[in-house]
Amino acid sequence: MTLNIETPALLFSATSLILLAYTNRFLTIAQIVRGLKKTYDEKENKSILLEIKNLNLRLTLIRYMQLFGVLSLFLSVFAMLVLFIDMQIIGIYFFGASLLCLLISLGISFWEISISVTALRVHLSDLLDSKKE
Known part of the structure; x- marks a missing residue:
């Protein structure tokens, strides 16, 4: 081969x-x-604290997405270097x-997107529940 x-x-x-794209998500x-x-800090609302915890998890996942993305690029460059010196x-x-x-x-990106979609559905369900009342 x-x-x-x-x-x-x-x-x-x-x-x-x-x-x-990962960096834009992070920012x-x-x-x-x-x-x-x-x-x-102004209202001390518990739901805001839960949302911050959710976003903190997403930030951690994005950091790992970036880590493995950079590692992929690094290994690709290293593979090119090794191929250049004819070590197939x-x-x-x-x-x-x-x-x-x-x-x-x-894969981690898919996980982070899933968390995001779930959080948005929770927000939408709150909105739909308040309209029913």
Whole structure:
């Protein structure tokens, strides 16, 4: 089995865009947490505290998404370096590891999105319940 040096390079654009999306998510959630913290300090509402805890979990997941995304990119570059010095087997293993890291990152992303959707459904159910009354 042979692996061309161009194959690991294919991950660059995809991984860069994914990392940009992860960073945007992180910044948006961090801004929401800051606003909720200010509101909590003023009102000390327990539901706000629960929402902050949920967002904190999501921030942690995003950090791991970013970690595995960067690790994927790093291993891909390392695979290219190893392939450049004509070490096929080691290059294949590094590229495989980079793909695995990318899969882990995407899996964690799916988990974080699921948490987000569940939280939004809770908000919507509160809204729908108040309209019924």
